[in-house]
Amino acid sequence: MCGKRPSTILTDQDHAMAAALSVVMPETFHGLCTFHIRSNFMKHLGNHYKENSDLPYMFGACMYEFEEVEQFNRVWEAMVKKHNLENNEWLSGLYRIRDKWARCMMKERWTAGMRSTQLSESLNAAIKNHLKLDHDLVQFFRHFNRVVDEKRHNELIAEYEMRQNLPMVGLRQTPILVHASETYSPTVFVAFQNEYGESTAMIILRQQDAAMIVEFAVMRYDGGPERIVVFNRNDLSVRCSCKKYENEGILCGHALKVFDTVGIKIIPPEYIKRRWTKRARAGECFDRRRREVVADPKIMISTRYRELAPAMIKVATRAAMSEDTSKVAITVISDLAKRVELLLSESEEQPLQNQKNLNMEERDKVEIVNEMGEAVVVRE
Ligand SMILES: [Zn+2]
Structure with missing residues (x-):
């Protein structure tokens, strides 16, 4: 790993x-x-x-x-x-x-x-949905690959949407929330925003200063357990007795209350776990022999094909409704085809029909949709 x-x-x-x-x-x-x-x-x-x-x-x-x-x-x-x-x-x-x-x-x-063990249980359930008792080993792996490809495809869609849309920030004037919305994935941002909401309900019961270390006793205004937050003025580090950050990697409302009190208005970088950010998948990854692990190009091609094919078919379905729209569509598609070939010849990528690596099974699974976006044919 x-x-x-x-x-x-x-x-x-x-x-x-x-x-x-x-x-x-x-x-x-x-x-x-x-x-x-x-x-x-x-x-x-x-x-x-x-x-x-x-x-x-x-x-x-x-x-x-x-x-x-x-x-x-x-x-x-x-x-x-x-x-x-x-x-x-x-x-x-x-x-x-x-x-x-x-x-x-x-x-x-x-x-x-x-x-x-929710993560492995949900994968087990997804695989079981595709299996039958009489499947042999080859059929098992074929179905297993379909489940894995489907999950990767969903992950790509989620990542695309995350990059296109910033989460709604209720309080745009709050710098730490704006920073969190730009940094974290949507799910983690919601969790962080909840903790920020909790922090606004916190009060500081007492404060003890000792050189660079300040100890705050923090509690909700309406009761609940008292937490001790230790803040270090030297390195701006914070440790809360509830241990939420150590356990989940998200700052708790107690620590956020102390950050606000001492004037820290954005999340210090050492408290941003990369796994919770939008950049979680960025960067290089090496296997145990120190060889770089690269994304599977076959998956990228079939993923792009899955997005493109239904869109093109949808246009064709509509354009076929009249002779005029059909002629316009053919002209535009002809221009589009020339531009695609030009771009492909300039890059290292090969035209789709020459790609021996393209997973034909993936192509055959693509749904054909009508102009209403409904599946009318599923090639299997
Ligand atoms: Zn805490």
Whole structure:
């Protein structure tokens, strides 16, 4: 992975994977998928709670809500006692590995905000949609490639739209929001904007100065937990006790409140994770032998073809409605063809019909649309 090890791997509590990860990737944090833990909870403890029982809520709070270890331990002990679970082996075993799934134990671990194996599960589901039991290995890989190509195509469209449209910024006079809108991808910008909104609800309870270090106690105006934000005047760094930045890579409302207080009006570069920016895919990538990884030209050609073909067919469908429009279309298409050939002869790219690399399967999958934009033929 470009010479880097993953910081975190989430699994579904598979013992063989746990053993292998501790040997092969000892520096990588191994977390457990909370979706699978909840499923196992129902399997092992389903008979322990009746209607209106607070057992699942107490368990869920221990997993997702508590940020402090003391709070987690207090509620866990109360839950075990109240529901007579002292001798439940599954629950005792889960408690022993709480550093892999309890929020309070994981808040300093980088997870990009994920707590489950959602990404691999959604890929599994997408592949299953294209598979049948009687497919052989070649058919499997053909369908697998289609799923991967489809995902890459969607990614390209999302990237194109992101470059064309800036997200709506409610407060155009707020420099840090404008900076965030120009920097982050649309999804991350919304998350950042929410944190900025939170920061406006924060108050500073007290402030302690010690040379270059300033310690702020920050809390929401209407209550909630108190957070300690440590600001360093020397390097303008900030650390909040909620650990949102360490965990998700987005500054929290507490830290943004302190930045605003000390007069920092744009996001300092060291707090911009490249993976959350519009430039996440830019730059060079090397494999483990230090060879540069380049984008697959076949995918680029078929992606462009998929965008162009329906547009051209749509024009042809409309132009065919009358002789005049048909003549105009032929003249324009003839000029267009000459310009395309000229440009191709000037560049290194070859004309489409001579491209041996063009994936014919991809071409055959293209939808033909009518003038209303509806699919009328799907070549398969
Ligand atoms: Zn915070």
